[in-house]
Amino acid sequence: MLGVGAYRTRNLPTRSELLPLPIGEMTWTLTDHRGRSVRPADWAGRPVMVFFGFTWCPDVCPTTLSDISLWLEELGADADRMIVALISVDPERDTPDVLADYVSNFDQRILGLTGSADEVAQAAADFRATYRRVAKDAGDYTMDHTAGVFLFHPDGRFASIIDFHEDRRFAVPKIRRTLS
Amino acid sequence: MKHFLLAAALILSAPAVMACETVTIGDLTIEHAWSKATIGAGRPGVFYVEITNAGSVDDALIGIATPAAGMPMLHETVVQDGIASMPHAMSIPVPAGQNVQLSPGGYHGMLMGLTTALKEGDSFPVTLSFEKAGEVTVNVDVLSLRAEGPDCADAGQ
Numbered sequence: 280m281l282g283v284g285a286y287r288t289r290n291l292p293t294r295s296e297l298l299p300l301p302i303g304e305m306t307w308t309l310t311d312h313r314g315r316s317v318r319p320a321d322w323a324g325r326p327v328m329v330f331f332g333f334t335w336c337p338d339v340c341p342t343t344l345s346d347i348s349l350w351l352e353e354l355g356a357d358a359d360r361m362i363v364a365l366i367s368v369d370p371e372r373d374t375p376d377v378l379a380d381y382v383s384n385f386d387q388r389i390l391g392l393t394g395s396a397d398e399v400a401q402a403a404a405d406f407r408a409t410y411r412r413v414a415k416d417a418g419d420y421t422m423d424h425t426a427g428v429f430l431f432h433p434d435g436r437f438a439s440i441i442d443f444h445e446d447r448r449f450a451v452p453k454i455r456r457t458l459s
Numbered sequence: 460m461k462h463f464l465l466a467a468a469l470i471l472s473a474p475a476v477m478a479c480e481t482v483t484i485g486d487l488t489i490e491h492a493w494s495k496a497t498i499g500a501g502r503p504g505v506f507y508v509e510i511t512n513a514g515s516v517d518d519a520l521i522g523i524a525t526p527a528a529g530m531p532m533l534h535e536t537v538v539q540d541g542i543a544s545m546p547h548a549m550s551i552p553v554p555a556g557q558n559v560q561l562s563p564g565g566y567h568g569m570l571m572g573l574t575t576a577l578k579e580g581d582s583f584p585v586t587l588s589f590e591k592a593g594e595v596t597v598n599v600d601v602l603s604l605r606a607e608g609p610d611c612a613d614a615g616q
C-alpha cells in the first residue's frame with residue numbers, strides 16, 4: 280500500500296492540476312461545425328457545457344449526446360444562453376462537415392468543434408481532458424477519451440463534471456446551478 | 460386515460476413498427492435487440508440486446524455474426540479514471556438465473572465493416588453464439604442515432 284501511495288505522489292498530478300482552467304484563461308482556437316472560428320473569449324458571460332468525443336464512436340458519444348439533448352429539453356429556454364459543445368478528439372476524420380452531419384441528430388443547441396491536431400491538443404490541455412489513439416485491425420483506429428461532461432459558470436469558473444456513469448437524474452440540477 | 464395517452468404517444472413517436480422480437484434457445488431468452496442508425500457505412504454500428512438465463516447452468520455469449528457487417532465483435536465500454544475505452548470482450552458471462560444487458564455505456568456488439576449504412580426503421584439479423592446453448596438468430600431494429608432503447612410494449616418490465 281505504501282509503495283502504491285509513493286508511486287502516485289511521484290507520478291500523478293495533484294488534484295488542482297486536474298481541474299479545468301477557467302474559460303477566460305484558456306488559449307485554444309477551434310472551428311465549429313458551420314466552419315466559424317471559435318475562441319474562449321466568445322463564450323464570456325455564458326454558462327458552458329463541454330464534452331470530448333468523436334463521431335466514429337458508436338456507444339459512449341451518441342449516448343452522452345442523447346443524454347445532453349434530453350437535459351436541454353428538460354431545461355427548455357432556460358438553457359438557450361448556454362454554450363453546449365462537443366469537442367472532437369479525432370480531428371483527422373471529424374471535419375466541420377462531418378460534425379455538422381453528426382450534431383444534426385441531436386439538440387440543435389449542441390455545437391461540434393474541431394481543429395488541427397495541435398488545436399485540439401491545446402483545447403484538451405486547457406480542459407485537462409485526455410485522449411489517446413488506439414490502433415485496430417487493418418489500419419483502423421478508435422480513441423480513448425475523457426468521458427465526463429464539463430460545466431462552467433457564466434463567469435468562466437469551472438463548476439463541476441457530470442461523470443459518465445453518474446446517476447443521470449443529478450445532471451439537470453448540476454446544470455441549473457450554472458445557469459443563474 | 461393516462462394509459463390511453465401513453466399508448467397514443469408511443470404510436471405517434473414510433474417511426475416504424477418494431478419487431479421487438481423475442482427468441483429462445485434452451486433456457487436462454489433473447490429480446491430487445493436494437494441498433495442505432497449510422498452516418499454512412501464507414502463508421503461502426505452498434506448492437507444491443509437483453510439475454511435472460513432461466514436455467515441452472517452458467518452460459519456465456521462468445522461471439523456474434525451478421526450479414527450487415529464484415530467484422531462484428533463484442534466490446535465493453537469501460538470508464539476508468541474518467542477515461543472511456545472499449546476493449547474487446549472475449550466472452551460476456553450469462554450466469555444461471557440472471558439477466559444480462561448489452562446496453563449503452565456497457566457491453567455492446569461493435570459492428571465494424573458495415574456493408575451498408577444502417578437506416579432508422581431497417582432491421583437486420585444477428586446470430587449470437589453461446590458457449591453452451593449454441594447459436595440463435597434475432598432480428599435487430601435500427602433506431603435513431605439519438606435513441607436510448609426500443610419502445611417495445613413490454614419494455615421496462
Ligand SMILES: [Cu+2]
Nearest residue numbers: 338534545569
Ligand atoms: Cu465498441
